[in-house]
Amino acid sequence: MKAVLLTNHGGSEMLSYGEAADPVAGAGEVVVDIHAASVNGADYKVRRGKGRYLLNKFPHILGRDFSGVVSALGAGVSDFKTGDAVFGVTDVGLEGAYAEKIAIKAAIVAKKPASLSHTQAAALGLISLTALTAIEDTAHLKAGQTILIQGGAGGVAGFAVQLAKHLGATVIATASAGNHPYVRGLGADRVIDYNAEDFFAIGPVCDVVFDTVGGDSVRAGCYKVLKPGGRLVWIAPAEGPARADVETLRPDVKRDRAHLERMLALLAAGAVKPPAITRYKLADAGEAHRVSEARHLQGKLVFDVR
């Protein structure tokens, strides 16, 4: 099969489009012929290889989100048949979606509704699992509460803005000026241009802050806008001191079918919609990484695989 091979840690030039062995379905697995795969913020971090992202084996195939069609069943798989359209996210610690095929545990894959394109399904996997786990399971955001979401135009944050609005919260988001129409269109009540004003000037009005941007200065500002007893949920790291009178929580994002189906139910109800999508050919993975790494994209970057 064709795949994008990470030949060593380093810059985007370490990604090369070439040949890899076709995967085989083990017991409990399906092989999916991938139609679309998406880029996540973690991908360039794995490519760079710092800290916990260090790999010990190359070539490595990146990529966590995929959508495609089941082409083979491993022993014991009864919930799918070949030809089923499915989508999903690789299990924690596993990757391999920048490719024409992937073998994956059937139990964590979901059926793709016909109303969702492969491109949209590949865009929605990890961002929805992360936002649902952060906002519903970790922050326990309730109607009437106020939430600040950092980086509202991004993949995870954009889903979180819609979810928080659907749950009945007042939603404040940060974004650069060019992304304000997009973030307002997702339902944010207020969008702050973090380049033009200090977002923390809103004062301690928030029950929850969701930090998808990270870094010490952003995190220090996040603590300033929380009410005493509030909750800071983060997915991008910072090292500064935490605030003692609020909870600081990191969501434990599982790759499971139940959360994918919860996302599908929200979509079907019209509570959320797919993100803005920029499409690339799989052979242009290096260019997609340069855009992702610059960290000012809107929504998601998705590869057309076949």
Ligand SMILES: NC(=O)c1ccc[n+]([C@@H]2O[C@H](COP(=O)([O-])OP(=O)(O)OC[C@H]3O[C@@H](n4cnc5c(N)ncnc54)[C@H](OP(=O)(O)O)[C@@H]3O)[C@@H](O)[C@H]2O)c1
């Ligand atoms: N399980 C997990 O823990 C998990 C899962 C998924 C993602 N993540 C991590 O979460 C982070 C976000 O991922 P993602 O894929 O959602 O992000 P992304 O799509 O790469 O989004 C980056 C967004 O951040 C905005 N931004 C950049 N600097 C900003 C600043 N100073 N203030 C406010 N917004 C800023 C950019 O918009 P503007 O142009 O408007 O600035 C851009 O839309 C990444 O670090 C990723 O690795 C963790």
